[in-house]
Structures are given as C-alpha cells and as structure tokens.
Amino acid sequence: MIRASCHCGAVCLEIAVPPTEVTECNCSICRRYGVLWAYYSPSQVRLVPAGVATDTYIWDDRSIAFHRCRTCGCVTHWAAIDPGRDRMGVNARLLDPEALARARVRHLDGAGTEEYVD
C-alpha cells in the first residue's frame, strides 16, 4: 500500500499497489494542472479521511470531476460521475518521489488523437 498526499496533508489517497506507469496528457486541462495520472479501479483506492470534502471542477461532457484539496489546492484525483465506471485517476505527483521514479512516464495526446505517442 502506498499513499498520495496533498501538500497540507488534509487529503490522502491510500492505493493498493504502486503504479508501474503514469500518464502525462497534453489536453487543455491536464497540461494546465501539470499532473501525472495513475489509473486505478476505485476499489483499489481509499480516500483518507473517508468522505473528506474536496472542491471539484467539472467541464466539457461532465463525465469526470477533478478533485482538489480545499486548503492547499493540490489536485488529488479525478473520479467518474457515473458510479458504475471502474476507473479513476490519482495524481501521481502526490506520491513519494521514490515511488514515482519507479514508474514509466507515458505521453498521451489527449489534445489530438487521444492515443499514446510512446
């Protein structure tokens, strides 16, 4: 189990397994956030403390919500609006640098083809 924590520590995500790869996306939102996404099933991720309040941003087709800490502003994760969707993204920038260093960084052309370019 590993943890991803915002800067102030108010929001933590406990993750069952470290990511083997993370995604850097060039779409309009990801490039501004500067995040690296590690994708998981929500069943593998636990929000700590449970039910902690976050601020959210929802746009475009309203399929996912971007969550950020209400205190320090770090983007912590995105979650699907549809509770049946078995996928979420954790901001791998919030992991310990050692855990992130072991993951391969892949580049997603989210602004164009929606395909990985490497």
Ligand SMILES: [Zn+2]
């Ligand atoms: Zn915080």
